[in-house]
Amino acid sequence: MTVFRGFLTLVRRSAPISLLYIAIFLAISIAAQMLTGQERADAFQPASLAVGIVDEDNTTLSAGLGEYLGKFHTVTRLPNEKDVLQERLFYRDVAYILTIPRGFGGGEADVNVTKIPGTIAAFYVDGQINAYLNGFNALRAGGYTDDEAARMMLNTAAIEPKVDLLVAANKRPAWAGYAYMFQYMPYVIIAIIAYTLGTIMIDFYRPNARRRMRCAPISALRMNGEFLLGYGIYGLVIWALFTAMPFVMYGGQLLGDANLPFYLLNNLLLVLTALALTSLVGMLTRSLDVLSGVVNVISLGMSFLCGVFIPLELLDKNVGIFSQFLPVYWYERANTALAENTVLGGASLRTVLEGFGIQLLFAAALVGAALIVAKLREQETA
Amino acid sequence: MIQIENLVKRYGELVALDHLNLEIREGEIFGLLGPNGSGKTTLINCILALLKFEKGTVTVLGQQMKPTSYQIKRQIGVVMQEVAVFDQMSVKENIDYFCGLYVKEKIRREQLVEEAIDFVGLRSHEHMRPKKLSGGLLRRLNIACGVAHKPRLIILDEPTVAVDPQTRNKILEGIQQMNREGSTIIYTSHYMEEVEQICTRIAIIDHGRVLATGTNEELKLMIKPRENISVQAIALDEAQLADIRSLPHVLDMGYDEQNLRVRFNSDEHNLIQLLNYFKDKRIPFGRVFSERPTLNDVFLEITGTALRD
Numbered sequence: 001m002t003v004f005r006g007f008l009t010l011v012r013r014s015a016p017i018s019l020l021y022i023a024i025f026l027a028i029s030i031a032a033q034m035l036t037g038q039e040r041a042d043a044f045q046p047a048s049l050a051v052g053i054v055d056e057d058n059t060t061l062s063a064g065l066g067e068y069l070g071k072f073h074t075v076t077r078l079p080n081e082k083d084v085l086q087e088r089l090f091y092r093d094v095a096y097i098l099t100i101p102r103g104f105g106g107g108e109a110d111v112n113v114t115k116i117p118g119t120i121a122a123f124y125v126d127g128q129i130n131a132y133l134n135g136f137n138a139l140r141a142g143g144y145t146d147d148e149a150a151r152m153m154l155n156t157a158a159i160e161p162k163v164d165l166l167v168a169a170n171k172r173p174a175w176a177g178y179a180y181m182f183q184y185m186p187y188v189i190i191a192i193i194a195y196t197l198g199t200i201m202i203d204f205y206r207p208n209a210r211r212r213m214r215c216a217p218i219s220a221l222r223m224n225g226e227f228l229l230g231y232g233i234y235g236l237v238i239w240a241l242f243t244a245m246p247f248v249m250y251g252g253q254l255l256g257d258a259n260l261p262f263y264l265l266n267n268l269l270l271v272l273t274a275l276a277l278t279s280l281v282g283m284l285t286r287s288l289d290v291l292s293g294v295v296n297v298i299s300l301g302m303s304f305l306c307g308v309f310i311p312l313e314l315l316d317k318n319v320g321i322f323s324q325f326l327p328v329y330w331y332e333r334a335n336t337a338l339a340e341n342t343v344l345g346g347a348s349l350r351t352v353l354e355g356f357g358i359q360l361l362f363a364a365a366l367v368g369a370a371l372i373v374a375k376l377r378e379q380e381t382a
Numbered sequence: 383m384i385q386i387e388n389l390v391k392r393y394g395e396l397v398a399l400d401h402l403n404l405e406i407r408e409g410e411i412f413g414l415l416g417p418n419g420s421g422k423t424t425l426i427n428c429i430l431a432l433l434k435f436e437k438g439t440v441t442v443l444g445q446q447m448k449p450t451s452y453q454i455k456r457q458i459g460v461v462m463q464e465v466a467v468f469d470q471m472s473v474k475e476n477i478d479y480f481c482g483l484y485v486k487e488k489i490r491r492e493q494l495v496e497e498a499i500d501f502v503g504l505r506s507h508e509h510m511r512p513k514k515l516s517g518g519l520l521r522r523l524n525i526a527c528g529v530a531h532k533p534r535l536i537i538l539d540e541p542t543v544a545v546d547p548q549t550r551n552k553i554l555e556g557i558q559q560m561n562r563e564g565s566t567i568i569y570t571s572h573y574m575e576e577v578e579q580i581c582t583r584i585a586i587i588d589h590g591r592v593l594a595t596g597t598n599e600e601l602k603l604m605i606k607p608r609e610n611i612s613v614q615a616i617a618l619d620e621a622q623l624a625d626i627r628s629l630p631h632v633l634d635m636g637y638d639e640q641n642l643r644v645r646f647n648s649d650e651h652n653l654i655q656l657l658n659y660f661k662d663k664r665i666p667f668g669r670v671f672s673e674r675p676t677l678n679d680v681f682l683e684i685t686g687t688a689l690r691d
Contacts, residue, residue: 013470
């Protein structure tokens with residue numbers, strides 16, 4: 001088992017790089033889960049802005065409007081000085097400035113608003129101003145005095161909105177933490193496998209080393225067999241290591257997930273695809289410097305294009321079409337289906353199985369290409 | 383030990399080995415001498431069954447050599463022209479790996495690896511990676527990887543290319559030591575002085591054919607020049623040059639830049655008779671050199687060209 005022993009020696013040499021990638025992975029997945037996970041939470045929370053009010057009208061209506069907005073937002077009274085207003089907006093002290101001109105209460109003038117461009121929550125303030133003014137005018141038209149109308153409108157602000165999020169049958173309201181870990185895994189698994197095994201392949205398949213080994217009293221079959229054994233065992237160790245991580249972090253929660261076997265199988269297929277991809281990369285690459293570049297391009301490229309770092313639903317349509325020609329897309333597609341459904345069935349099951357099948361096809365195609373390159377290189381050595 | 387008969391190897395239109403015949407006996411340091419592209423490495427690759435050939439037979443240790451002749455391969459050590467080691471393994475791990483391809487028993491292998499490290503003088507570098515080694519040390523590692531298992535037959539394909547003189551001497555001494563310890567050596571080179579220094583028998587190869595085989599002395603006896611004499615003489619006129627040309631056993635001569643070179647086809651009394659002529663004619667002269675023909679002369683005589691790099 002000399003070749004196998006040699007393989008393990010070379011794997012040990014790559015351990016520091018592997019540990020570095022694992023640390024990066026853990027940092028990314030934990031940080032991303034903390035940030036992204038909140039956005040997908042199942043709780044409703046109204047937006048609150050810093051709103052500046054310039055009240056030149058000083059009527060019951062204008063004062064009531066300011067007080068009303070103060071129930072939802074942090075309101076600051078501002079002087080009507082252009083420089084001051086520009087500065088407060090520029091430094092983001094306020095995100096929205098409401099100017100109530102003289103004569104507004106008498107219906108002679110209209111309010112003026114200034115917002116930070118692109119602030120989505122500003123539309124929320126627009127709506128609240130409209131709601132207040134419509135309500136106030138309706139009450140006044142109904143015979144209420146301005147003071148009464150303002151007080152009644154203020155009372156409506158105390159009513160908290162009731163929001164019920166409806167979740168379809170078998171759908172999860174939010175992804176579990178481990179689903180995020182599985183989402184980010186392609187980057188690190190491809191990077192570690194391609195770098196570690198690519199390095200070993202460059203050494204093993206260097207023509208001179210290959211020629212020397214062909215002089216040894218070991219058959220090519222045995223040599224390749226021992227090499228493949230090392231390859232397979234390394235893949236299994238990486239798979240075990242990375243599937244163990246979500247277990248360590250989310251233990252019982254993951255064990256209770258009905259989709260657990262599918263998660264594990266999806267991850268195993270990812271490892272298999274990474275091994276196949278590496279066999280081709282290792283055959284085509286002849287120097288460590290080139291390998292390092294190739295590994296970065298492949299792992300980061302596929303991660304950005306296939307929904308590892310950016311969720312699939314946010315990808316541009318054209319990017320999505322292109323991504324379908326990359327194996328990681330199908331991993332992420334299956335992972336998304338697993339993350340969103342508590343129980344697989346019908347369309348979701350079909351999506352997952354389709355992802356598995358296409359990953360297998362990718363692995364087979366990559367191995368086939370690697371074998372052709374290996375044959376060509378063997379002829380070159382001869 | 384090795385019998386090669388009528389070997390023909392072609393690369394397309396190019397005939398790399400042209401009906402080559404050769405016999406290498408046990409205990410020899412057999413030199414394959416020839417310029418780059420003469421067919422030395424192709425011949426080695428055919429002996430090791432790394433290359434298929436069109437015609438002929440290669441018999442090693444009494445058996446026909448095939449890619450699956452593992453029993454024969456077990457007794458052969460190969461040092462390739464190019465350094466063939468793993469960059470990611472240390473010096474010791476490399477030697478252990480390649481030795482392990484031949485020797486399975488761990489204790490015996492460990493002993494052999496230790497001996498190989500001492501043999502090539504890499505004890506203080508055993509934990510270093512090949513990339514940290516100088517060119518000379520790398521060559522020594524390359525040799526250690528090829529011979530650590532103490533094979534009966536060692537094939538060294540130009541092991542001293544691009545090494546400094548000190549390392550070259552160490553390598554040549556090592557080869558002689560391995561031979562003294564019982565290994566038969568095949569040594570290919572295009573450095574004639576190396577072949578002349580260590581080889582007990584030599585084959586001159588060019589254009590895929592063996593042009594001559596024999597010991598150093600036997601090869602030199604095959605050619606007419608037996609002694610070359612150079613004399614520094616300031617001014618020799620045509621008459622004097624004609625006199626010298628007519629001296630006994632003079633094969634040919636040349637005179638330029640105040641340097642007279644005369645080749646004799648006998649190796650006795652040439653210097654005396656030449657110096658006597660200078661003395662009789664009162665011709666002033668400076669430095670005098672007398673040398674026996676070298677393998678370069680042999681090569682020049684046999685092929686009609688100097689050994690090309």
